Amino acid sequence: MDSIWQGFCEAVRLLAAGDPEVYEVVLLSLQVSGLATAISVILGVPFGLWLALNEFRGKQLILSFVNFGMGLPPVVVGLFVSLLLWRYGPLGMLGLMYTPIAIVIAQAVIASPIIAGLSFAAIGSLEPKLRLQFLSLGATRLQTNWLLIKEARLGLMAAVMAGFGGVVSEVGASMMVGGNIRGETRVLTTATVMEVGKGNYEMALALSFVLLIVAYGVVAILTYSQNGRRQDAG
C-alpha cells in the first residue's frame, strides 16, 4: 500500500516539477492516441452510421466482424502491423517501422472497430422513423446523416471516449511497432513496462498514475462537454 501511495506522490511530483522527459512521453502519448482516435472517428462513425441505416444481405456477418474487432488483442494487431511495416513487408518501403506513425496505425486499427461498433449502437438506438422524418421535411442525404449524428451525439461521444481509452492504455501494439525508443516512440504505457522490466517499480507506478491522470483528464473534458451540451439542450 505504501508503494502505491509513494508512486502516486512521485507522479504528482514529476508532473508538478515539469520533468521534461515525462512531459515528452505524455505529449507523445496524447498526440499518438489522439491522432489514432481521430482517424478511427473518421473511419468508424460513418461506417457505423452506414451499417445502422442500411439493410442488406450479409449485414449480420459484417456486424459480427465489427463486434469481434472491438475486442481485438493489441498484441495481435501489433504483430500484423509489424509484418506489414517491416523492412521486407508489403509497406516496408515507407520506412514507418519504429516511428510514431506506426503506433498511430496500430492504435487506429484497434480503435476503429470500437468506435464503429458503438456508433452503430448509438445510431441504432435512435427512433427509426427519425431519418424518414428528416427526409420528408426536405433534408438532403448529407443533412439527414448530420442531423442523425447530432441526435446520437451522446452515444457517439461515449464511442470516442471508449476508443481513446482503449488505445491510450494499450501497450502490446505500441511496443511491437514503436519499439519504445527514447525521445522518439516512447509512450506512457511502453515506458511503464520498461520501468517494470528494470525493477524500478516506484517509477513504473508513478508513470501509471500519470497515465491514469492523463486518461482521466481527457475523458473528463469530453464528459463535461457532453453534459454541458445536454444541460444547454435541457
Next chain:
Amino acid sequence: MSAAIIDMQDIKSYRGQKPVLDIPALQITAGELVSVIGPNGAGKSTLLQVINLLLPYKTGRLQLFGENAGDNPLGLRRRCAMVFQDSLFVKGTVYANVALPLQMRNMPSPLVTERVMAVLEMFHCTHLAHRQALRLSGGEAKRVCLARALACEPELLLLDEPFAALDPATRKNLLVELRQVAETKKMTVVFVSHNLNDVLRFTERVIVMENGAVVQEGHPGEVIRRPASRAIAELAGMDNILSCELESASGANRILLGQGRTVIDYPITIPDQAKYCCLPGDIFQMEDRSRPADPHQIRWAGTVRQIIPGIGVYQVVVETDGLILNLRLAREQAEDLKIAQEILFSFAAEEIHLI
C-alpha cells in the same frame, strides 16, 4: 377539373420478397382532402411513404405535381411534408424544430424567424417557441408537428395517423383547425387514420386499403354503409355483421340468417360468394302492433336486452330468433323501452348490404 397532384399507375412495392403495395391506378387532384383507412398492415403508411418518395417502388409510374417522381426526388419531396404518428422532434427548442425544414432549404435567418413565428401563431403555439420540444404535452407536440410540417408551405401534406394518441376533444379541435388551414391554403391532404369520426370530420373522399391494395373508394358515407369487406365493416363500426347463407331459386333470392332460422327475401341481385349480411343500426324503425305491416318492409319481433344511452341516438340491443341485433333509435323512442320488453321493428330489404 383540377390537375392530378398524385398520379399512380401500376405501382408495386416490395419489402424483401413480400409485396406490400399494389396500386393499379390512383389519382388525387389539387386541393383534395383524402382519407386512407384500412386495418393494420393494409399498406396505408407504405402508400404515404411511396408518395413521399421515402420508399422505392419496383414497378409502375408515379407522377407528383405533373412530374415523374424519379426525375427530381429531392425537389418533389420538398413540395410535400409528412407528419408521422410519433412527434419525432430533435433535441432543442420548439423554435429550432420548426425552423429545421427552412434551414434545410438554406433560407435566410430573418425569413426563417418570420415564417416560424407565423406558422406557430397559425396553430396557437407562439408561447411554446422557447420550450424544449421533447417536453411538450401530446396535444402541444402535435400542434408543433403540424406547424413544422407547414413551415415550408407544402402543396401536399401527408398525415400518417398523427392524432392517434390524442384524446377525442383535442383530435376534434386539431382536425377542425387543420381543415381550415388546408382549405385556406388550397393544400392537398392525404390523411391516414383508423378513426372513422376523424375521417368523417376531415375529408369527403375515402380510400379503403387491404393487403396493400385499394379495395374501395368513395364518399365516407358510402364506405360506412356499403363496406367492401368484413374488416372494413368492422373498422367502419357497422352495427350488425351477421354470417349468412344465400339461396337463389327460380328468380327469387333469399338470405338465411341464424343457420336458416331467419329468412329474408332479397329483391336485389345477390353478389357471388357473399358471406356476411350487414345491417346498419339506423335502418330499423319501431313498429306498432296495431298497425298493419308494410309489404315493402321486413318486420321482426325481438326482446330488448340492453339500452345504451347516447347523444340523440340510443343503441338498443335486441335478441330475435337467436340473433343479437344492435338498433339505433331516437332518444324519445328508446327512453320508453324496458329491458326484456317484446318489441316489433322493421327495415327495408334494400338497406341490407352483403359482403
